[in-house]
Amino acid sequence: MRTAIVTGGAGGLGRAICRKLSSDGFMVYMTDISEDKCMNAIAEMQLENVQARKLDVTEEPDWIAIYDDVMAEFGRVDAVVNNAGVNIRYDIEECSVENWDRMFQINVRSVFLSIKHVLPIMKAQGGGSIINISSVCGLVGHRYTNESYTATKGAVTLLTKSVASRYGKFNIRCNSVHPSTVETGIVNKFLSDPERMKERIGEVPLGHLGVPEDVAGAVAFLTSKEAAFINGVQLPVDGGTTCD
Numbered sequence: 001m002r003t004a005i006v007t008g009g010a011g012g013l014g015r016a017i018c019r020k021l022s023s024d025g026f027m028v029y030m031t032d033i034s035e036d037k038c039m040n041a042i043a044e045m046q047l048e049n050v051q052a053r054k055l056d057v058t059e060e061p062d063w064i065a066i067y068d069d070v071m072a073e074f075g076r077v078d079a080v081v082n083n084a085g086v087n088i089r090y091d092i093e094e095c096s097v098e099n100w101d102r103m104f105q106i107n108v109r110s111v112f113l114s115i116k117h118v119l120p121i122m123k124a125q126g127g128g129s130i131i132n133i134s135s136v137c138g139l140v141g142h143r144y145t146n147e148s149y150t151a152t153k154g155a156v157t158l159l160t161k162s163v164a165s166r167y168g169k170f171n172i173r174c175n176s177v178h179p180s181t182v183e184t185g186i187v188n189k190f191l192s193d194p195e196r197m198k199e200r201i202g203e204v205p206l207g208h209l210g211v212p213e214d215v216a217g218a219v220a221f222l223t224s225k226e227a228a229f230i231n232g233v234q235l236p237v238d239g240g241t242t243c244d
């Protein structure tokens with residue numbers, strides 16, 4: 001059975017990604033800041049072949065533990081989806097050094113630790129797929145989004161390309177996915193303002209926001225055999241937002 005680890009799995013996009021990968025036949029490890037959060041999500045969605053694990057993505061020992069766990073149970077890690085992320089919304093002029101560093105800890109250190117510890121496993125097993133959830137803000141500066149979020153997502157974009165370029169020779173594919181606004185926990189409160197909702201819809205050529213399943217579909221494609229020669233791409237899931 002193929003195995004996949006999804007971080008931030010109990011959140012809006014994470015849930016949809018876990019559901020899609022389990023329906024595609026993966027044994028999925030849904031991980032998040034607490035195991036209870038994952039267990040509740042799994043129970044609510046009545047998911048099969050999904051296990052709950054606590055994984056704080058900023059903590060190196062948690063990464064070592066999850067990979068040890070999956071290797072002990074299944075002997076391989078076929079896919080890892082680095083999805084956990086936050087936006088502490090401060091414009092650069094109001095952003096404290098602590099908030100700036102916290103953004104990099106959660107959004108970038110996480111991806112570094114994930115990749116650092118999965119590469120030896122994937123090298124030994126003859127390949128694997130790493131998928132990093134960046135954002136449209138990892139492709140372009142975005143007038144409605146603060147600098148710290150954009151800087152972290154840009155870092156994820158180039159970390160992806162670096163790993164794709166240097167580890168492709170081990171049959172390890174590393175790609176990133178770049179959603180525009182999708183209604184989930186990270187943005188729902190903010191979108192309750194009708195003006196902001198209008199603003200966000202207005203920037204999408206397709207004329208509506210995406211749903212978590214749009215992102216999950218892109219992730220599933222990148223894990224699939226059909227994507228066997230796709231390495232180092234930045235796949236926007238944005239209804240054309242970044243075309244202007």
Ligand SMILES: NC(=O)c1ccc[n+]([C@@H]2O[C@H](COP(=O)([O-])OP(=O)(O)OC[C@H]3O[C@@H](n4cnc5c(N)ncnc54)[C@H](O)[C@@H]3O)[C@@H](O)[C@H]2O)c1
Binds near residue numbers: 011178179184187
């Ligand atoms: N929703 C959007 O519009 C959108 C757009 C572009 C990119 N993204 C990116 O997609 C990813 C998922 O976002 P979402 O919309 O599902 O957000 P969400 O807030 O619904 O879920 C994020 C999840 O990450 C978890 N998390 C936070 N800190 C963590 C930590 N230290 N360790 C482990 N887990 C932690 C949270 O508990 C939560 O379950 C993020 O990286 C986000 O930046 C989202």
